[in-house]
Amino acid sequence: MADSAPTVERYHAGRVIMLAVVAALGGFLFGFDTAVVNGAVVAVRAEFEMGAGLTGFVVSSALLGCIAGAYLAGRLADRQGRIRVMVLAAALFMISAIGSGLAVGPVDLIVWRLVGGVGVGAASVIAPAYIAEISPAAVRGRLGSLQQLAIVTGIFVALLSDALLANIAGGAAEELWLGLAAWRWMFLVEVIPALAYGILALQIPESPRFLVAKGELERARSVLGEVLVTGVKERIEEIRKTVTQEARTSFADLRKPSGGLLPIVWIGIALSVFQQFVGINVIFYYSSTLWQSVGFTEEDALTQTVITSVTNIVVTIVAISLIDKIGRRTLLLIGSAGMFVTLGVLAVVFGTANLVENADGVLEPILGDTQGVIALIAANGFVVFFGMSWGPAVWVLLGEMFNNRIRGTALGLAAAAQWLANFLISTTFPAMAEVGLSFAYGFYTVFALLSLFFVARFVPETKGRQLEDMA
Template sequence: MAHDQGSADQSSSSSSGSPDEERYNTSRAVLLAAVAALGGFLFGFDTAVINGAVTAIREEFGMGSGLTGFAVASALLGCALGAWLAGRLADRQGRVRVMMLASALFTISAIGSGLAQGPWDLILWRVIGGLGVGAASVIAPAYIAEISPASIRGRLGSLQQLAIVIGIFVALLSNYFIATSAGGAGQPSLFGLEAWRVMFMTELIPAVAYGLLALTIPESPRYLVSQGEDRTARKVLGSVLRSGIDERLREIKRTVSRETRSSVRDLKGPALGLLPIVWVGILLSLFQQFVGINVIFYYSSALWQQVGFSEEDSMAVTVITSVTNIVVTLIAIAFIDKVGRRRLLLTGSAGMFVSLGALAWIFATAPLEDGEPALTGTAGTVALIAANLFVVFFGMSWGPTVWVLLGEMFTNRIRASALGVAAGAQWLGNFAISTTFPILADAGLGIAYGLYTTFALLSFFFVWLFVPETKGRQLEDMVDTGGRVRRDRPAPATPG
């Protein structure tokens, strides 16, 4: 334990030589954040597992493009509703209980999806899983922000995105092995079930593990204080912080004592009915989805088959892409508290614009065979490189950074409700992109990727004009009484 404390002491000063140097127990902070972020793993697994099953489900249930798109994206409707409800439920029942509820929803969805008898009951089970995903997407960043020391809050908050991309990777990797061992996603696999059904049911393992591990972590200090359990809250803070415990507890008590229970009404403001900071959160969430990242993770296997790759090669390419996503997310975690949120977002937007533009050009100019673009020769190689560069620029910027900002940019008073609204908007944006992709792809892949290129360009100017830097600030220092992010003082330096 002494080693953890010492390493933390050297890396957590809020300003060089400051008398208010923040000291903390690194291993304890990482452990709590990692368990909370397991919801992100299931978030990634649940939303990506359908990737390898799309073609088989479409053939088995005889679905057209519109119904296929809706079946793939149906979980996202549950995600939006789950995110909307989770914030208020977490304020009433606690963060940990919502994690356990999410675990139960994931479990039910895994079993139901694997045993689905038609498109409509598959959609029902996917929506139930989406409720769990939406709840996890709100609870993890909120809990992590509330237990984290300020100077490493960005890195700990990034664990949510790391867990998401690892969940995506595990889902795609298991899809690959299940499909290849069975000879195809539509072929019999374990217990005589088609391989695509087994893909869904593998989620049972992490779903149950999430619920059991949630029982091992303490409730958020913020929630405990709101329930009058100050002594327990101090104990939880003391397990993470080695200095400033009483000051942090007083600050939490001060904010809790002057507020009513968080609700959507608290988000009302002068900017089209909402506080400006809430709009920043909503638009960050929408731009994260409108660049089309989840087209890669939901449809890439079907997409690469569509342009001439075999099923096995398409799944292998998808797994490689998910590994790339993990690597760049680790890079983002290493640099987010040094480089800052704003600079990462701007760099990511510029890179996504170029790589998506290349994909749009390749698909738009490729020769057609049976009505589909044929990527022959160097065109296929360039498309693969451009697609993976897109994932690189997204993974090192908009992937983790948006979740970090959503966890830290709202005050204690509105955090749970504002996170719910922003995350709900994110899932609705995801639903819109995922549902429309098969239809846009039928019209032309160049059109689809041209649209995503445009949103990447717009995201750059949005960040440039409206998103300030927040690294290193305490949660209550970021927003003024008008709901605007404060720009009156720079974020303090965080020595590495």
């Protein structure tokens, strides 16, 4: 139990952390599912004899499912509850893992990736919403950041699993167990965390704000009583003032009377787009391919990718310790400045590298020893600045910046925009890389700079404010 000043909520720390951790397991699967293809992509491309365009679509196809999952999950959560959406997402992860691992060609692999994407999209909406709704204001930023910590941990586990399976088999394309290639097992192992997520989601209570919206006040009081030491009755009354019982939120509620989306909704969408347009997921979807293309071996490339993901975990923990102290806006401003510098260095390094013609007749940059070290430092520096700022802070803001009336629907729309932006960046990277890696990273550099100006001008600070106080 956390003892606080009289004006600050007193709460059962252990209970609220446990609830947040279970909800954040959706983030773990989100990270695992989106990153697991990293170690498999080269072997899949060779086995299914795919060109660059089809390979890019196989990698990014899950993101189309993410768009649909995020778009629908917010509204479904407002109708059926947060817990049911978590269980549905867990089932979709399991189906996708099995289907992808047993795929017979690019078409059905795309289908199974789409199914998993719907689960990822749903998890990306439901975890921050649930965590924000059960968390005391004083620690909401730290608990909300658990979503990002879970995501980057999922990425790390996926990449580590990829590297281990490839190492055991002697390569991602080599046979491992039961006559299946190692890349297939990379997908199949996701069944384990998906099953755990579904079982644990059934053990936690429904969001008190959803229960109030449905008129189930006694259940809501009971859930809040598990979290808060004092002030349960007052908080229920505050929630009632901002929630319309039995009302079904629609996208019409996101519009101003004069037409167009509410300004706060536009800010949420823009935050989502900027988070992706700095190119962070290029690092996690294509990093092993990228490092191999500039002269690293497959083993070294997978090792570098694992190191990058560990770095991401460490700096996310740093963000958790800072976000309720210095605020969301400050973290975003620091992150934007750092990303602008590190991405700019990558653009310069790749732009000045020697070009060598590969087996397909395409000119690729080959980094010298010094250039390789600088590129690795800059790439990991980029991950540091993103991981301590735009990674966790955007998810925290999306979970808390919308009022109770529109939270689920607005978060769903903003998350759908994020996945659309992710899809565009991931799909276009192979083509942009063929133009030149300096061009691709120059593009991301520009958006890092623009994100700095956007935050300074438009993003509100939500640190310490109750959800019921959001406009």
